[in-house]
Amino acid sequence: MSQNQDFQSFAREYRARFPQDVLHVPSALTDGQDVTALVEALARQGRSPMLFCDRVPGSDWPLVTNAFASRNRIARILGTDPDNLHAEYQRRANSPIEPEYVESGPVAEEVAEGDAVDLGNVPMIRHFDSDRGPYATNAIIVACDPETGVANLSYHRSMRHARNALATSLHSRGHLWRMYETARSAGRPLPVAMVIGAHPLFMLAASARVAYGVDERAIAGALMQEPLKLLRTPRHGIGVPAAAEFVLEGHLDPEAHVAEGPFGEFSGYSSDRSTNTLFHVTAIMRKRAPWLVDVVGGATDEHLNLARLPREAEMFEKLKARFPAVTRLHYPTSGTHFHAYVALRQSRPGEARQVMLGLLGWDPYLKTVVAVDEDIDVTQDSQVLWALATHFQPHRDMFTIAGLPGSPLDPSSTSDGTTSRLALDATRGPDFHGIRATISPAAQERARALIAGGQP
Secondary structure, three states: OOOOOOHHHHHHHHHHHOHHHEEEEOOOOOOOHHHHHHHHHHHHOOOOOEEEEOOOOOOOOOEEEOOOOOHHHHHHHOOOOHHHHHHHHHHHHOOOOOOEEOOOOHHHOEEEEHHHOOHHHOOOEOOOOOOOOOEEOOOEEEEEOOOOOOEEEEEOOEEEEEOOEEEEOOOOOOHHHHHHHHHHHOOOOEEEEEEEOOOHHHHHHOOOOOOOOOOHHHHHHHHHOOOOEEEEOOOOOOEEEOOOOEEEEEEEOOOOOOOOOOEEOOOOOEEOOOOOEEEEEEEEEEOOOOOEEOOOOOOOHHHHHHHHHHHHHHHHHHHHHHOOOEEEEEOOHHHOOOEEEEEEOOOOOOHHHHHHHHHHHHOOOOOEEEEEEOOOOOOOHHHHHHHHHHHOOOOOOEEEEEEEEOOOOOOOOOOOOEEEEEEEEOOOOOOOOOOOOOOOHHHHHHHHHHHOOOOO
């Protein structure tokens, strides 16, 4: 795939090379929710194309969405196949490449500052009827620690609050929240920039799970296999992708508390849990002819894949290093971010329990882990449920842990944000004596040929 760091170039090239994996909608849509409805209708058919919409209310420019809905497409972007997606992601992400600053770039073709700032000119759509209003869902905030200067990337849903202000949520209580608290304790605002639309590998890097002090812009360079080209914002000099579609510069207010939410979150529920943070916008940078690069919210494949792929890759690497018996790991769409399936080649009693304890301890979002044997395809809910039905005995094969920190967006979590966690061992175990019904490879090949219209 093209590595010139520009989303539009990437999208045009992908569309030319894989037209069967793209759906173009040239007719005008009636409502922004039509985008979400299209994506969900396609998903019910087992389809996940990248969606090109020429005319959508809420945007004066073309909209592209659903880019991350397909693992096969993400694998193509990374130059690999779905079976090696985790390994390729980690191989690249583990060798960060420092970004490089440039003097100019497409995102600086149009710049509005001060009184000229008008967020009505920044495209946003309403994804769900239950949303408070139109949102920027692909909103990546770039911030630097007030004391160390270390940069951070993170996603934060954002809606218009005023002509020059956004209402946003720092609900992850992650690295940006730590920077915000540092600035607030010193009684000063936190300068930030928001990127809306950039190359998919930059978007993927913004979801990376790294320690505080690691600059995800270097992870973006690693994924691109070349330094990320950065341009400094007009007032605060924050390094943002030079080829981005839109960048908003400003600061997070240390005191203001503004209405934000509800918003359709990854749980499938509309959440009004929010930090209600005010983002004052002092500059808008954009291309002369930008696109709205959207991320479909809610419990969609795109929303979940974008966040869970780095999480899966990190967890698989950790598990494999500590437990060589682990063969595959998958976070299913059906479980949002709260379920994981792990396959292993168990060699001793209790090994599956050890693996599940490791996962439940490492990933604060997980509530339920199911362990299965290596011949179970963990990407198929039906196979995992079959393993539960035929291998699992509740009185001996499950355990729970209570009172652990969970996701603030889990609607079932307690008021203090804690959850309980469940481990289900659906491996066959040493005393299992069933013989699985199988079909010969030759018969399977003949069936594939018949279905394809060939001769057996």
